[in-house]
Amino acid sequence: MRVELPFSLVFAVSLLLAPLGAAHAQRGVTPAQIRTLLTSSDVGEIRNGIEAVGVVGTGPAVEPLVARIRAGLSPELLDLALDTLLVASRPEAGPVLIELTSHRRAAVRLKAVQALVASHARGAEGCLTTALNDGDPGVRSAAALGLGQLNARGAVETLFLALERGVLEASTAIGQLAAPADIPRLRSYVGRLPFDAMTPAFSEILARRDVPERAKLDLIAQLAEVATAEVKTYLQEFVASLPATDHSAVRRAAEDATLRIVN
């Protein structure tokens, strides 16, 4: 599955690293040189070392950065290091990223969760499931979205619990991961949770190719029973989003439902 990184973050990091990266690349910076930079006591050299990791982006280049993170970094450099690991998306960074999901600063935990998702590291699913318990809402949201991106089907039950506790991003993940048998349960949250919070889940389910058409038709039928104005609007927008060439039963069902809802 393709990892979706925040565009602004990727853009910013790329811009930041591009000139330095070119310079390092020209010099053909090696992991040993990176290690030397990262073990320096000079902030500038450490920064260069972190940026070099981003440019090189290989597993051997990541390892010295992992060691440096474990040895301790100032908040600013740690943030930069995590941004770099996010871009590098190397599974070698997995263990330290897992450790950092327990860092005292929520900003670090958030970046660690995002980088963990990007790295597809072993153990990420369990770690993200645990992060749904985090005290910081941003970390919980990122963990929920990450579980969807990691296709962590084993986390569906916990995601439902998170959704009940107000982690609305769990809706998207459930939509991505839910089995057809889970769809009625998802629909039962309509009315209990803001409908806007539920629509990402419905959109994901309706867009999934692995969900049988019958399940999608049932979902539309169940939504039509709710028959509120916002359901009607949602279904209208869903129909509008479909290509003109789509003449599927799902489209017809959605169109019929919008006509039946009188609000």
Place this chain on the structure above:
Amino acid sequence: MRNQICHSWALALLTFLVAACGGASGAFSPTFPDSREADIEHVLARVEAAPARPTSSISVGVTEGASPQLFAYDLRAARMLWSIPTHTAVTPVVAGDTVITDENRQITGHDLRTGHETFTLDSEALHLVGGDGEGRLGVFVLSTGGGVIASSKIIMIDGDSIRWTRTAEHACGVPAIHAGLVFVPWGNQNISVLDADSADETARIRIRDDVVGHAFVEGTHVYVGQAGLFRLTPSIAHGTKAEAAYLAVHTPDLPGRPAFLPDAYVPPANASSAAHSVRFAWRPTGTGEEVHLVDDSLYLVFYRTVVALDPSAENVRWVHQSTEDIVGASVQSNGLLVADHTGVLTLLDHADGRPGWHGNLGVAPSSIELGTGDLALQSSPVGEVRPLRDQLTSAAEDTDSRLVPVRVLAVHWLAALEDDAVTENLVSICSAPRVPPSVHNAACVALSERTRSDDHVIAALERHASFLQGTTVPPVGALAQAATRMQERRAIPLLIAQLRDPQTPVEDLPAVVNALKVLGDRSVVDSLEDFLRLYHAEEPTDALTSALSLSVDALVALAGPVAADTLREIADDALGIGQVRSRAAAALEGLGAVSAAAQQADEVRQTGVQATTDTAEADTDADARPEMLTMQHVEAALSPVMNDLQTCMRQDRTHPPSVRIVIVVDGDGVVQQVTTQPPTAQACITPFVSGATFPANRRGSRQVLTYTLRR
């Protein structure tokens, strides 16, 4: 019959009487001899001969609101006797058959049974201090209160007429009447005993080491006191607490400073004052020279909370939480009768505080005097008797913000209970959200001071904040301190987990690290090193810096020289928090000094061993074992595996320039433990070192040996 003395002729007559009587008797004269045994014996003889004061079930109170009412209610008959409009400034005084009010500078008498006005007189800007009565006879005091220029009037009433009035150029307290005698406390230390008929002073008692502001009658006895309680017996002539029949009472310090007895020398609280809801209730008893409280109980009334204490105020019997503010209380032989501000009357059982007898006034009083004496109300307490610790916990967790002071006291009383389960209650209060800081602090301090090991501390430390499970972080700091005091080593892994949990408040981390230092062993070193490395360059806060500095100390204490590399990393890291780096540098210096001393001692020992060995070898087949192992022995033992060790170092993913190996060898030369720095080399190196052959030492001592493997 109504006797209206406010007419001018009557006032003139009253003035005449005051002048005539006041001047002639010598009452309150500075020359009157005090504490004469003969006088006191005479007084006591009359007191003993008099019948016990009868009880009265008529209660007198005042209601609040736009049209306040003065009312009398018969508790036994469960009937409102009368209710009349009033503007009394202070709580009415019941003086025998007369109720006295102070309204707009006018002192008014009302018949206790009918409410009819019996007399009025100008207060002359004096305030109504208090009064007492037996049947038709009553006495009350008007006074300026304390101060240099004080004056008072003692007024004796007989039914609906004024029998006499005496003036005193002193502040007088609350008087009592019994056996035809009037007892008037004055000037903080004196009690003048006046004849109820003639107003002549017949005796004077002087208390030399306590304040007396109140006199009152209970049964057949006369009591005086204020902070403590004297019974009038022959020993009162000594004038001291130690020699008289005296009860010392200790009251907890509370806002508004409610006293055992209110200060009689300051103006009394007004009728709607909170003082009626923050007070003590008790009744004296005992015989001879023994003075006690009924049931040995001092009841603290604090708005909605009633606490039954012993006279030392240190031990709690029970706690009762009413739904409404209590505005009146009277000690009965079988419990405490209380009236709340909605008019509900309840008898709380003396043994456990459970409610029994109930009544309803039908009006909402702001204050009420609940009869006199023991009313012998038939009561059957209902409900379950909760454990005292639960009663105190409920009181401590009450959300009424006015109750905070008594909630703090409840925590102290709770902590003082000899019950291990109290720990659980303290954890509950200490970790409860939205608890006022003073209550929270009291609970957390009490929790941290627990010393007896119990499972509640362990169970609480197992808890972590969980958003999904809805659990909150426990009071980790206090629990860590408690575990330390308890020497509770089961807490070690739990403390490590709390150290790693980002939701453990940073303020709690110093206590956690300190607990690990005290309780821990080598098993906690890695966790402490991880913590120190990860956060030593973070944005410093006082708590974090403290926790990191304590981690340095803990590493030195638990790992000794093995910690040197980590400490050097911290000390040398320019990004690190200055205070933590300094601490690490100082620790390194300390370790260096210790190592140097140890090395020197080793050399000395080795020289001695060598000399001894030489001598022994020259003489006999000496014991080949060294006295103690030296570095030479270590090198010799590791020599066969040195290539393997070098390979381990070269292949280590952290590429260390050297590896420090710490080897624990027992007296027989058996390797017990191997650790390395960096730890990444340990898995490779340990099997080789453990397989090496070390000689036994003659002392049979366990040794910790450090060997540095270099490239």
